[in-house]
Amino acid sequence: xxxxxxxxxxxxxxxxxxxxxxxxxxxxxxxxxxxxxxxxxxxxxxxxxxxxxxxxxxxxxxxxxxxxxxxxxxxxxxxxxxxxxxxxxxxxxxxxxxxxxxxxxxxxxxxxxxxxxxxxxxxxxxxxxxxxxxxxxxxxxxxxxxxxxxxxxxxxxxxxxxxxxxxxxxxxxxxxxxxxxxxxxxxxxxxxxxxxxxxxxxxxxxxxxxxxxxxxxxxxxxxxxxxxxxxxxxxxxxxxxxxxxxxxxxxxxxxxxxxxxxxxxxxxxxxxxxxxxxxxxxxxxxxxxxxxxxxxxxxxxxxxxxxxxxxxxxxxxxxxxxxxxxxxxxxxxxxxxxxxxxxxxxxxxxxxxxxxxxxxxxxxxxxxxxxxxxxxxxxxxxxxxxxxxxxxxxxxxxxxxxxxxxxxxxxxxxxxxxxxxxxxxxxxxxxxxxxxxxxxxxxxxxxxxxxxxxxxxxxxxxxxxxxxxxxxxxxxxxxxxxxxxxxxxxxxxxxxxxxxxxxxxxxxxxxxxxxxxxxxxxxxxxxxxxxxxxxxxxxxxxxxxxxxxxxxxxxxxxxxxxxxxxxxxxxxxxxxxxxxxxxxxxxxxxxxxxxxxxxxxxxxxxxxxxxxxxxxxxxxxxxxxxxxxxxxxxxxxxxxxxxxxxxxxxxxxxxxxxxxxxxxxxxxxxxxxxxxxxxxxxxxxxxxxxxxxxxxxxxxxxxxxxxxxxxxxxxxxxxxxxxxxxxxxxxxxxxxxxxxxxxxxxxxxxxxxxxxxxxxxxxxxxxxxxxxxxxxxxxxxxxxxxxxxxxxxxxxxxxxxxxxxxxxxxxxxxxxxxxxxxxxxxxxxxxxxxxxxxxxxxxxxxxxxxxxxxxxxxxxxxxxxxxxxxxxxxxxxxxxxxxxxxxxxxxxxxxxxxxxxx
Numbered sequence: 024x025x026x027x028x029x030x031x032x033x034x035x036x037x038x039x040x041x042x043x044x045x046x047x048x049x050x051x052x053x054x055x056x057x058x059x060x061x062x063x064x065x066x067x068x069x070x071x072x073x074x075x076x077x078x079x080x081x082x083x084x085x086x087x088x089x090x091x092x093x094x095x096x097x098x099x100x101x102x103x104x105x106x107x108x109x110x111x112x113x114x115x116x117x118x119x120x121x122x123x124x125x126x127x128x129x130x131x132x133x134x135x136x137x138x139x140x141x142x143x144x145x146x147x148x149x150x151x152x153x154x155x156x157x158x159x160x161x162x163x164x165x166x167x168x169x170x171x172x173x174x175x176x177x178x179x180x181x182x183x184x185x186x187x188x189x190x191x192x193x194x195x196x197x198x199x200x201x202x203x204x205x206x207x208x209x210x211x212x213x214x215x216x217x218x219x220x221x222x223x224x225x226x227x228x229x230x231x232x233x234x235x236x237x238x239x240x241x242x243x244x245x246x247x248x249x250x251x252x253x254x255x256x257x258x259x260x261x262x263x264x265x266x267x268x269x270x271x272x273x274x275x276x277x278x279x280x281x282x283x284x285x286x287x288x289x290x291x292x293x294x295x296x297x298x299x300x301x302x303x304x305x306x307x308x309x310x311x312x313x314x315x316x317x318x319x320x321x322x323x324x325x326x327x328x329x330x331x332x333x334x335x336x337x338x339x340x341x342x343x344x345x346x347x348x349x350x351x352x353x354x355x356x357x358x359x360x361x362x363x364x365x366x367x368x369x370x371x372x373x374x375x376x377x378x379x380x381x382x383x384x385x386x387x388x389x390x391x392x393x394x395x396x397x398x399x400x401x402x403x404x405x406x407x408x409x410x411x412x413x414x415x416x417x418x419x420x421x422x423x424x425x426x427x428x429x430x431x432x433x434x435x436x437x438x439x440x441x442x443x444x445x446x447x448x449x450x451x452x453x454x455x456x457x458x459x460x461x462x463x464x465x466x467x468x469x470x471x472x473x474x475x476x477x478x479x480x481x482x483x484x485x486x487x488x489x490x491x492x493x494x495x496x497x498x499x500x501x502x503x504x505x506x507x508x509x510x511x512x513x514x515x516x517x518x519x520x521x522x523x524x525x526x527x528x529x530x531x532x533x534x535x536x537x538x539x540x541x542x543x544x545x546x547x548x549x550x551x552x553x554x555x556x557x558x559x560x561x562x563x564x565x566x567x568x569x570x571x572x573x574x575x576x577x578x579x580x581x582x583x584x585x586x587x588x589x590x591x592x593x594x595x596x597x598x599x600x601x602x603x604x605x606x607x608x609x610x611x612x613x614x615x616x617x618x619x620x621x622x623x624x625x626x627x628x629x630x631x632x633x634x635x636x637x638x639x640x641x642x643x644x645x646x647x648x649x650x651x652x653x654x655x656x657x658x659x660x661x662x663x664x665x666x667x668x669x670x671x672x673x674x675x676x677x678x679x680x681x682x683x684x685x686x687x688x689x690x691x692x693x694x695x696x697x698x699x700x701x702x703x704x705x706x707x708x709x710x711x712x713x714x715x716x717x718x719x720x721x722x723x724x725x726x727x728x729x730x731x732x733x734x735x736x737x738x739x740x741x742x743x744x745x746x747x748x749x750x751x752x753x754x755x756x757x758x759x760x761x762x763x764x765x766x767x768x769x770x771x772x773x774x775x776x777x778x779x780x781x782x783x784x785x786x787x788x789x790x791x792x793x794x795x796x797x798x799x800x801x802x803x804x805x806x807x808x809x810x811x812x813x814x815x816x817x818x819x820x821x822x823x824x825x826x827x828x829x830x831x832x833x834x835x836x837x838x839x840x841x842x843x844x845x846x847x848x849x850x851x852x853x854x855x856x857x858x859x860x861x862x863x864x865x866x867x868x869x870x871x872x873x874x875x876x877x878x879x880x881x882x883x884x885x886x887x888x889x890x891x892x893x894x895x896x897x898x899x900x901x902x903x904x905x906x907x908x909x910x911x912x913x914x915x916x917x918x919x920x921x922x923x924x925x
Contacts, residue, residue: 025215025237026208027062033199034066037178038073042146046172048179050154050193053201055337056238059182062201063150066180073146074099076138080156082189082339084294086372086392086408088401089117091161092134095149099141106136107891109609117399127160127400128648129609131167132894135175138168139896142176153336154181154191159403159436160396163649166194170647171895174902184336194649203235212237213252217244222254229258238335242271272323272334273341279321282314284342285354290324290331291343292354292376295362295369298331304357352377368392371408381417386425389415393428402436405429410445423453427462434465437649439473460490460497464504471508472691473652479691480505480513487523498524499538500576506545507580510587511692512724519546534577537567541580548587553761560584564593582620586726589764591799594624606892612653614894615644619656623696626663627730627766629801631838632874634664639871640893655684656693659700666704667802669841674708695724703731706738716742729755729767733806736774748778766803769794773807776814784814805834809847812854821854828854868910876903881920 030051037049053059067075078095100118103111110133115121117130141147151157151165169179183191204212210226233239243252250256276284286305293301302315318324325332333339343351356377362370371388378385393408409429416422426449434442446466453459463486470479487501505520521543527535540563547556567581582597602617604610618641625634638657645654659681665673681701684690690697699722706718716738722728728735732755739748752774759767769791776787788811795804812827828851835844851857869877872893879889886904890897913919 025211026204027058027065027201030062030199030201031065034062034180035069037180037197038066038070038146038148041142041148041172041176041178042073044174044176046142046175046177048169048172048181048196050181050183050191050196050198051201052183052185052198054185054234054236056236056335057201057203058237059184059201060152060335061237063152063180063182067148067150070148073148074141074144075148075150076141077150077152078161079152080154080158080161081294081296082156082336083292083372085156085158086404087158087294087368088160088396088399088404089130089158089164090294091151091157092130092164093118095151095161095165096134096137099137099147102137102140103133105140106133107887109607110136110891113400113609124398125400126609126611127163127402128167128611128894130160130400131164131611132609132891134164135168135171135894136890136896138177139175139898143898146176147178149177149179150182151179152182154183155189156336157191158401160399160401162191166196167647169196170194171899173895173899175896175898195646203233204230204237204240205235206230209233209235209240212240213244216241217249217252219249219252221252225252225254225258238337239271270341272338273345275321275323276338276342276345279317280314282310283317283321285310286314286318287323287338287342288346288350289354289357290318290333291339292351292373293331293358295366296330296332298326298329300358300361301331303361304354307357307360308353352379368395372411375411375415378415381415383416386412386415390425390428393432397432397435402432403438406432406436406438406441406445419452420454423449423451423455423462424458427453427458427465430462430465434469439469443469456490456493457497460486460494460501464501467504470691471504471511472693474691476508476511476513476692476694480508480515483508484518484520484523487520491524495525495527496535496538499527499535499542503538503542503545503576503580506542506549507583508692509549510545510583510725512695515549517550521546533566534574537563537577541577541584544584545580545587548584553588553758557588557762560588560590564590579616586620586624588762589726589729589758589767591624591628591766595621595628598624609891609894611644611648611894612650615641615648615650615653618644619653619660622657622660623700626660626667627803628799629803629805629834629838631664631668631802631840634660636871636874636878638664640875644894651684652687652690652693655681655690656697656700659684659697659704663700663704663707666707668839674704678704696727699724699727699731703727703734706731706734712738712741716744716747720744720747729758729770732770733773733803736777740777745778748774752778765794765797766800769798769800769807770803773803773810776807777810781818785811788814801834802838802840805831805840806843809835809843809850812847813850816850816854824854825851825856829856869907870903873903873907873910876900877907877919880904880916 034049037047040047051059051062076095076098078091080091084090103114109129112121113125113129114133116123116125138147138149154162165179181191181193206223206227209230210221210223213221213226229240229243248256251258276287285308289305289308290301305314319326323334323338325334355373359370359373359377362373371392374385375389389408389412393405393412396404396408406429409425409432413422413425413429416425426445430442430445430449433445443466446462450462453462463482467479467482470482483501484505487498487505490501491498502520502524505523509515509520521539527539540559544556544559544563547559564585567577578597578601582594585593585597598617598620602614602621605613605617618637622634622637622641625637638660641657642654642661645657658677662674662677662681665677685698685701702718702722706715709715709718719731719735719738722731732751736748736751739751752771755767755774756771759771772787772791772794776784776791779787788807791807795807808827808831812824812831815824815827828847832844832847832851835847875893876889879892886897886900890900908914911922913922
């Protein structure tokens with residue numbers, strides 16, 4: 024700890040904040056031997072009155088899902104019975120105590136709440152060393168926990184090596200870089216190791232030679248004389264450590280007997296850390312009984328009870344890398360034979376590491392390990408196991424099937440590039456038409472989420488045609504995706520997706536008929552045939568709403584169809600059902616998707632408090648689950664909300680954050696929507712009429728083009744483009760007539776009123792308001808009332824104008840639409856009436872997350888249930904609820920339910 028006061032202080036601050044209920048995390052980075060592990064151990068030793076939990080990443084353990092997380096949580100598992108039932112079950116499945124399949128994010132949430140429960144009794148310090156070697160599932164879980172420590176008495180310290188083949192991405196967590204020691208620190212450390220003073224000049228040269236690396240320095244007193252350290256004798260021209268710190272350990276290893284070296288290799292290949300397992304495997308390799316004693320005396324290994332630890336991670340890499348490939352395989356085979364059924368996953372991976380030729384017995388074990396990992400939500404581990412199984416498979420058909428399993432797991436793990444590569448590799452040898460269809464669907468899913476919509480459309484359409492003779496239902500599902508992609512911007516050139524699959528017969532299940540009807544309706548919508556689209560989709564919406572709503576193919580595409588048809592009620596219903604199901608099951612990515620789509624619908628419905636709450640939650644989830652593409656859309660929605668509200672500060676902060684996503688080409692089905700949301704926002708904010716018109720006229724995504732119609736017409740008229748405004752109004756009127764959507768009819772009449780004069784203008788305004796009576800789009804109605812009031816004031820009908828302007832102003836103030844509220848208030852003053860400031864609603868000062876908490880509490884949910892829904896801890900929910908009570912003046916949950924909110 025020589026020369027580490029700065030680092031100690033930074034770590035102490037994180038622990039101190041956690042004691043005070045402000046949980047947090049810190050990533051401690053440094054090169055090998057810099058002293059990261061020593062700093063973490065020092066923090067744990069000095070953390071009095073704190074419960075210390077420890078784990079570390081182990082290189083050979085990387086394929087074992089949640090292995091490191093299990094070690095961390097093991098001391099507090101007795102509190103698992105206090106978790107919500109779905110979380111407790113998820114943890115039980117991960118630990119192998121229960122059977123079943125769980126969503127990985129339920130495991131993440133269980134880990135957060137288990138630590139929160141432990142911290143309720145005593146603050147918790149979680150020390151995670153060698154984070155760069157964490158298994159992927161544990162790393163994802165621990166990063167999720169670290170980002171959600173809002174009001175918990177929990178501190179998480181990560182130690183991560185820099186410059187290694189594998190790195191640890193802290194995802195924006197605070198970091199502390201551990202640099203080399205300065206001259207004084209070097210002198211003090213060497214003096215402590217040698218037991219004698221070190222000359223200043225010698226310390227300076229040794230610091231320059233080692234970079235001040237403490238691990239390199241502590242070995243020097245063994246190879247340098249006291250005279251050399253004191254400066255009485257010259258230092259050697261080349262220090263033993265300049266070839267790398269690992270060489271120090273390797274040189275020490277080579278001084279041992281052959282048996283001790285073999286035992287060290289087994290220990291380096293082992294990931295169980297159990298003495299018995301290492302000794303049993305070593306005996307199988309002919310190692311004698313004294314080898315462990317010799318290895319311990321060398322200081323390269325430590326034995327504590329039943330646990331065996333290598334002195335430093337560099338010992339593991341030095342010993343393992345120095346062995347021949349044949350020696351390593353022999354060590355892995357011996358370890359596999361030493362492991363029992365309780366370590367089936369470890370045994371499978373050791374057998375695989377000890378095998379070079381195809382071996383179906385080894386493959387069978389790997390497949391079983393992959394299935395266990397998949398059920399526990401360890402999709403990274405499942406992908407690795409399936410891929411290794413494919414490598415050891417000789418038969419092309421079986422290899423393709425296993426690569427498909429690897430690709431599917433890679434996609435679920437959030438690694439689209441790997442999923443794409445694995446699916447492409449499988450496609451080269453897959454002959455079975457059903458497997459080829461499933462591969463095409465997965466490959467297209469990667470494309471429509473992260474790549475080219477047009478390419479995805481071609482893939483699913485071709486696959487639908489190919490699989491139709493063998494499996495009509497698969498063909499119908501693929502055709503549905505093709506139709507949905509056509510509506511998302513794919514250039515279909517007149518191709519009808521419905522023609523790619525056979526029509527269902529009378530005996531087929533209702534789902535098959537719905538698939539075919541939905542495909543036909545989306546085909547019509549993509550081609551702009553709105554009357555036939557409405558004729559097919561409206562009866563389907565009525566029928567499908569009675570269905571279970573658990574269909575992963577049908578429900579999202581019904582929501583897409585409702586969006587294209589402009590059916591606000593159906594869209595909110597389908598997305599709301601998706602959200603409720605996702606919250607109940609802990610499917611966080613689906614929660615993110617549903618929140619984003621609901622927030623987009625809330626923008627046009629005028630439910631702007633809900634927009635802010637939902638989009639903010641979706642943005643946080645997107646960032647915390649490392650889904651940058653999915654995070655871009657809620658961020659853009661918040662940008663649009665800031666533009667609508669005239670919130671310049673929020674707008675200026677959000678726009679630079681949105682622009683990187685716009686630069687990504689392509690970004691899948693979200694691309695068109697994302698760009699048009701930003702164009703809409705920029706058009707609203709542009710001071711120059713021509714610039715505003717340019718942004719709004721560039722919009723091309725149908726549902727958004729129609730929702731922004733009034734803004735587009737106003738901008739065109741201000742820019743002197745009356746013909747563009749006329750065309751926009753005509754298009755909207757045609758859509759309204761074909762679909763019967765009241766909001767569209769209202770917007771069309773509003774647009775015509777802006778284009779008309781005198782009595783014609785008033786007739787259109789009145790018609791627009793009549794249609795608004797049947798529409799849920801409140802802000803759109805207020806926009807018409809404002810425009811109509813302005814018209815009435817201009818023709819000197821001031822009394823009539825006031826009625827419209829008052830109503831508009833009330834709505835604008837309620838949703839905090841400052842630019843329009845100011846415009847309405849100014850018009851009222853011009854009409855001879857002073858606008859009275861409206862009392863702010865009780866929830867005006869609530870944060871988006873507080874609004875989410877309020878909404879769920881008002882549904883009758885307990886704090887624990889609300890916490891599960893929002894992926895937070897009960898303590899955090901309690902904190903937010905206390906803030907809500909303080910801001911609104913209520914004192915009980917009953918009063919909160921009765922409180923009138925905006």
